[in-house]
Amino acid sequence: MPVDAVFASLRRPVRNAAVALALACALPAWAETTTPAIDPALAPALAADPALEADVMELSHKLRCLVCQNQSIAESNAPLALDLRNQVREQLAAGKDKDDVVDYLVERYGDFVLYEPPFKAVTVLLWLGPMALLFGGAGWLAFRLRRRRDEVAAEGALSAAERARARELLAGGGTGTSHPESPESRS
Amino acid sequence: MKAKFLVPLLLFFGLAGFLAFGLTLNPREVPSPLIDKPAPDFSLARLDQPEQTFSLKEMQGQVWMLNVWASWCVACRQEHPLLVQMAKQKIVPVVGLNYKEVRGDGAINARGMALEAETGMAIERARRWLTDHGDPYVLSVLDIDGRVGIDFGVYGVPETFLIDRDGRIRYKHIGPITPDALQNVLIPKIEELRRAG
Numbered sequence: 001m002p003v004d005a006v007f008a009s010l011r012r013p014v015r016n017a018a019v020a021l022a023l024a025c026a027l028p029a030w031a032e033t034t035t036p037a038i039d040p041a042l043a044p045a046l047a048a049d050p051a052l053e054a055d056v057m058e059l060s061h062k063l064r065c066l067v068c069q070n071q072s073i074a075e076s077n078a079p080l081a082l083d084l085r086n087q088v089r090e091q092l093a094a095g096k097d098k099d100d101v102v103d104y105l106v107e108r109y110g111d112f113v114l115y116e117p118p119f120k121a122v123t124v125l126l127w128l129g130p131m132a133l134l135f136g137g138a139g140w141l142a143f144r145l146r147r148r149r150d151e152v153a154a155e156g157a158l159s160a161a162e163r164a165r166a167r168e169l170l171a172g173g174g175t176g177t178s179h180p181e182s183p184e185s186r187s
Numbered sequence: 188m189k190a191k192f193l194v195p196l197l198l199f200f201g202l203a204g205f206l207a208f209g210l211t212l213n214p215r216e217v218p219s220p221l222i223d224k225p226a227p228d229f230s231l232a233r234l235d236q237p238e239q240t241f242s243l244k245e246m247q248g249q250v251w252m253l254n255v256w257a258s259w260c261v262a263c264r265q266e267h268p269l270l271v272q273m274a275k276q277k278i279v280p281v282v283g284l285n286y287k288e289v290r291g292d293g294a295i296n297a298r299g300m301a302l303e304a305e306t307g308m309a310i311e312r313a314r315r316w317l318t319d320h321g322d323p324y325v326l327s328v329l330d331i332d333g334r335v336g337i338d339f340g341v342y343g344v345p346e347t348f349l350i351d352r353d354g355r356i357r358y359k360h361i362g363p364i365t366p367d368a369l370q371n372v373l374i375p376k377i378e379e380l381r382r383a384g
Contacts, residue, residue, distance in 0.1 A: 066217055066342035079291060080342055083333055108340040110220040 049093075056089045059098055063088070063105060064113050072115060219340050219359045226253070226348065226356045227338035231328035234285060234313055237306070241282070241328045243354050250380045251280045252373075253348040254324070255336065258316035259292035260344040266363035267320050273369070274323035279377050283327030285313050286336050286344050306331055349373065351380045 046053050060074030067078035073085050084105065091101045105113045117123050158166070221227075230242045254270065256263045270281060288309035290297035297305055309329055317327070330336055339348065340359075349358040358376050360368060 069214060079287070079293075080333075083337060087337065107220060108337060109342065110218060110340070112217045 052089070052092060055092055055098070056085065059088055059092070059101060060085050062115050063102075064115055066109060066113065215343075216361045217342070219356070221340055221356045222359065223355060223357065226350050226354050227335070229328075229335045229338065231284075231330055231335060232306070234283070234310060234317075234327040234329055237310055237329070241326060243350075246280070246282065246350070247354060248352050249280060250352060250377055251282060251325075251350055253282050253284055253339070253350060255284045255286045255339075255341050255344050255346045256327075257286050257288050257291055257344050258312050259288075259294070260286075262363045263345045264320070266345055266365075267323070269364055269366060269369060270323035271321040278374065280325045281323055283324035284335065284339075285309065285327050285329050286341060287330065287333040288313050289331070291333065291344070302331070347373075349376055349380070351383070 057074050061072045063073045063084065065071050065073045065076035065078055065081040065084070067080050068076040071081070073081040073088075087104070088101055091104065092098070096104075102114070111117055117126060119127050226243055228243050230240045233239050233241050256267075273279065274281065289295055289300070289305045289312070300308075306329065309331055313327065313329070317324075328335075333341075339346075339356075343361070345363055347360040347364055348356050349360075351357050357380060358373070360373065364373065
């Protein structure tokens with residue numbers, strides 16, 4: 001994910017500020033008053049194997065932190081996010097595949113931990129709603145445009161007399177041949 | 188189709204209705220998938236007798252509550268008097284799950300601390316807190332690393348689980364228990380579970 005790259009490219013003070021910000025929302029609302037100490041020891045543990053660590057981070061980006069709800073457990077430094085990341089790392093290291101790890105978390109925290117909600121009966125509207133709106137709207141627009149075209153066609157083109165009158169009006173519009181406006185009527 | 192101009196207005200009211208309903212929901216209260224499922228089993232050291240462990244089967248046959256707490260948790264202080272009062276009135280047995288007593292406390296750097304040292308510190312702190320604030324629990328158990336908490340889907344402290352005679356989780360209260368929640372939700376549910384047999 002680009003987030004990591006962006007994070008790594010930040011200059012130190014900016015990075016520290018980002019960590020502080022992450023820590024600031026690291027506790028649930030009802031325990032907000034205890035602020036964790038900002039400590040380099042909070043830097044996440046890493047698996048020795050870089051391939052494994054890459055898997056851990058890839059999976060962690062798909063899992064929502066329940067404390068900082070708009071962050072994934074890869075981005076959040078909430079204590080729970082650290083615990084869950086450690087769980088992911090531990091279970092992947094033990095040879096479980098990614099689906100098992102996801103199931104493990106869904107069993108405990110529900111579909112809410114998934115950033116990509118599964119497609120099932122209660123999420124049909126969520127998944128198909130935007131598409132239904134798009135196609136419905138496009139269909140409605142096509143219907144209206146066609147009907148308008150038919151209406152215009154039904155009214156028919158201008159007759160020869162109408163054309164002549166239109167030409168006369170256009171040509172004579174600026175010359176004052178038609179009714180001059182009386183100054184009184186202006187006020 | 189004279190009332191055509193009302194269509195956008197009606198759409199607006201429909202949308203406003205959805206949004207108004209959304210405002211009444213609390214996004215921090217994530218519904219637990221564990222409701223009506225067997226409570227995850229565990230075996231943890233007791234706070235009063237750390238050499239002994241406690242597991243779910245000891246509460247089999249009773250309707251009881253598991254309350255997640257820690258001495259560093261400020262909101263626990265808020266709900267604690269209510270738990271003490273519930274214990275006096277013998278409303279329901281409550282088992283305390285002391286959650287990450289040491290490493291959950293942001294003021295302490297528990298990294299690199301030996302498990303025995305951490306456990307000793309947790310016992311000392313938790314006991315002192317219960318002495319100071321009153322002990323409403325049948326007993327408390329020590330979840331030093333928060334693993335049992337994860338099994339229960341705990342994502343903040345306090346949380347309270349209502350468990351039936353067969354060991355199934357029937358209700359989860361997120362955040363401090365309020366007198367209102369106790370009277371209007373928990374007590375009726377406890378009575379219903381007791382009646383159910």
